[in-house]
Amino acid sequence: MWKCLSLPKFRFHASATALKKAPLKLKGKSGAEQRWLVRQLGDPFVKAAHSQNYRCRSAFKLLEIDDKYDVLRPGLSVVDCGAAPGAWSQVAAQRVNAAGERPDLPRGSVIGIDLLHIAPLEGAHFLSNQDITDPATHAALQRLLPQAQADVILSDMAPNASGLRELDHERLVSMCLSLLELADKILRPGGSLVCKYWDGGLTHKLRDGLARAFRDVRTVKPKASRKESSELYFLARTFRNT
Known part of the structure; x- marks a missing residue:
């Protein structure tokens, strides 16, 4: 199964500040999608995966x-x-x-x-x-x-x-x-x-x-x-x- 990009069951609440700092590509997405993307952007393991080519x-x-x-x-x-x-x-x-x-x-x-x-x-x-x-x-x-x-x-x-x-x-x-x-x-x-x-x-x-x-x-x-x-x-x- 595709485990990394599919949206999970959301239980996280993105702050207004975090949403303001997030890229413009969040516009037009649902609240759940925005919260998931904001979490991904702040995740050190996501960043490490990019930097180490995983x-x-x-x-x-x-x-x-x-x-x-x-x-x-x-x-x-x-x-x-x-x-x-x-x-x-x-x-x-x-x-x-x-x-x-x-x-x-x-x-x-x-x-x-x-x-x-x-x-x-x-x-x-x-x-x-x-x-x-x-x-x-x-x-x-x-x-x-x-x-x-x-x-x-x-x-x-x-x-x-x-x-x-x-x-x-x-x-x-x-x-x-x-x-x-x-x-x-x-x-x-x-x-x-x-x-x-x-x-x-x-x-x-x-x-x-x-x-x-x-x-x-x-x-x-x-x-x-x-x-x-x-x-x-x-x-x-x-x-x-x-």
């Missing part, structure tokens, strides 16, 4: 997770689910040396999947306009992955927001649970999975499912994930593959 601010969430937990290493094979616009694939490609920029290190691979089109990226192979839950997509991954197996599954995917918090939470949990079926098919024993979820009544169901499949499951809240957001990540490591 496709989206979400890159810094994965960077922080990897810096702390060492999920991505040169030579690993990574599947990025819900990859558009490609920021997590950018990070993964750098960290696993998918483009071979470090000839002294093992060369990994990155495959990104999304229902939307993803612009090409050096070091990554994208399966655009494809559904991660489709068995045909699973088969394509098995053909593309070295030895038909991945070391890491990443997921920053999310459903299009309905505006109903519990419904959106349930839909995202369902999407995350579908990754367990994917893991059974492609994840190497000992592999890792990182998935975004929105906290809510079914969080325990997702945690329990991950705990059955992985030896270590923990909750992570990167600094780039806004404090007021219910967004969290599960980091699941040491896939059992039983």
Whole structure:
């Protein structure tokens, strides 16, 4: 899913001063659109994404997770689910040396999947306009992955927001649970999975499912994930593959 440019459920109130300082392109937009744009303009991670040529601010969430937990290493094979616009694939490609920029290190691979089109990226192979839950997509991954197996599954995917918090939470949990079926098919024993979820009544169901499949499951809240957001990540490591 396109996670960076679509408008979320708005709970922020832009001040009159901020709106006055905002560019003229805000004129003609709804109040919700104005508040979102003003927030983006003042977001240090948005600015950093532009200055460091990342496709989206979400890159810094994965960077922080990897810096702390060492999920991505040169030579690993990574599947990025819900990859558009490609920021997590950018990070993964750098960290696993998918483009071979470090000839002294093992060369990994990155495959990104999304229902939307993803612009090409050096070091990554994208399966655009494809559904991660489709068995045909699973088969394509098995053909593309070295030895038909991945070391890491990443997921920053999310459903299009309905505006109903519990419904959106349930839909995202369902999407995350579908990754367990994917893991059974492609994840190497000992592999890792990182998935975004929105906290809510079914969080325990997702945690329990991950705990059955992985030896270590923990909750992570990167600094780039806004404090007021219910967004969290599960980091699941040491896939059992039983």
